[in-house]
Amino acid sequence: MQFSIIIPTLNEQKSIADCLSALQPLRQHAEIIVVDGNSTDNTIEIATPLADKVFRCETGRAMQMNCGASHAVGEILLFLHADTSLPNHALNLISANIGNKVWGRFDIQLIGSHWMLPVIAQMMNWRSRFSGIATGDQVIFVRKSAFEQSGGYPEIALMEDIALSKQLKNLSPPLCLNAKVQSSARRWLQFGVFQTILLMWSLRLGYFFAENPENLSQLYKKGRYWLPKSLRNPIKR
Secondary structure, three states: OOEEEEEEEOOOOOOHHHHHHHHHHHOOOEEEEEEEOOOOOOHHHHHHHHOOEEEEOOOOHHHHHHHHHHOOOOOEEEEOOOOEEOOOOHHHHHHHHOOOOOEEEEEEEEEOOOOOHHHHHHHHHHHHHHHOOOOHHHOOEEEHHHHHHHOOOOOOOOOHHHHHHHHHHOOOOOEEEEEEEEEEOHHHHHOOHHHHHHHHHHHHHHHHOOOOHHHHHHHHHHOOOOOOHHHOOOOOO
16 A cells, blocks of 8 residues: 655754654655745755755645645555654555545644643544544645545645535544554644634634634734624724
8 A cells, every 4th residue: 555645844844853853764664755835945945855845835734735635656655743753663554444434533642841741742642533523733634536536635725624524524533543643742842732712713703703814814824813893993903
């Protein structure tokens, strides 16, 4: 079973070398595809000798991952963030367990010293099993035929992983692997752990109530909570 590992990047020169170096032993069974969203640092220069294919694309994680998928030759696509590492034998675990399912994800471990991070990770894993929805941090993998059948990632500014999960659930429930990917907690530490918990839940609520993903993306970048229209001023661009 051949894989295509697709990594969207944007100014990831601090993490991309470690990410790609860890993937080198997998290249016998997987191609490594880096899709850069017009980085202004040395991401592409660092990535090029460590990847099979490197592309430039318009900035936007969903667009970048769709670009990588369109050039992939693997039977299974695996979407990996540059600050996340796979568990041992990740590809073998997928091959041995995917069976009749068409997609899945791993459990997650957040790397950092804050005491709440293990709790957050466990809640993410439980929520994902209960809802059948995966986040990009959990490393989504999917048969290429199913990815194409579902229409790929909706090219929205935020929540593209949730949108894809909902599409793929129409084809099969996810394979939820217990093996843990390790992901940087930098997002959680940027605005503070508890503030980020509230932020992410408010953005998910906004998405549920059909808020424009572009507006949600602007709020995410600023660390501002989503509120119903009756309780907020218009978002300033």
